[in-house]
Amino acid sequence: MNTKSILLLTKLNEQLNFTDIEIDDPIQRSENAVNIIINAVEKLKIIFEKEKTKSQEQEIDFFKNIKPKFTSKLIYYNAIYKIETKKPHGGERIVKKYINNELEKLKRYFDSNLDFYRYYRTGSNYLDVKYFTRGKFDIKLALDSFYFEADHSFSTSHDFKVAKIMAHDLIQVYLEDMLLMIENKEPREKSQVNHKLKQNWTGSKVALTELLYALHTEGVFNNGTSDLKDIAEYFENIFNIDLGQYHRAFLEIRMRKSDQTKFLNSLKETLIKRMEKTDDL
16 A cells, blocks of 8 residues: 555656646646646545555555655645635735735644644654544544544545645745745846856756755755755756746655655766766866
8 A cells, every 4th residue: 555655646746746747827826736636635535445454554554654645735726725715915015914814824724733743753653543544533633524534544634734744844935935925026136157158947846945955964065064055046047947836846756755865865876977988087
């Protein structure tokens, strides 16, 4: 069950990354993404149902660690669709107020579910049987009303809450990026270096994001004093690319089950091969 689910998730991430790159309009992009994710969740349910014999540990792992990775994306893109369609067309002050109100909604959900946030974030497992096995719901454990409308053969009392925690991380990044775009509305200064040949980044945005975070973490710019945002803007200028929501891309990289540093590993492999060719300088 795990292997098939992971392959399905990998394919879903690839489809969503392609959608993010190909569709600029956030409303159309979200609408398209929701359809893709719904299809993936339906396939995930088939995989789960075909696995007739499941131990309690397997069921907990599925509803705590696997299913939320799919449904969190559905929650995220649905939220972005609502945020963008309801966004007012007034001045900057009105839009900023709207965005801050949306951020406040996230905080209210966090405050009302603080105990479970702590349980999940600290990697606790002493209540996993109640939270992540079917038919174990307890009204005293702060259930979302969604649970009573859900398919109980494919839901537990708290797998939806895990998905919301994951989605809210991404939604927060999206909203904060919107605020930054408003605050930094002046055009960015392009590189003053007169290049004879402009170098355009033709790899994926995700790959450049992976490199960006690696270099920032290593502290190779200005003795480690440069902000991530400054380095990202510099990359965008010299490589003629819009990295978009690179914070969200990094969260996606973190959630990879295997080969988290896929691009960096590929760089190492290809460089070693080149070094082995003594005539290739």
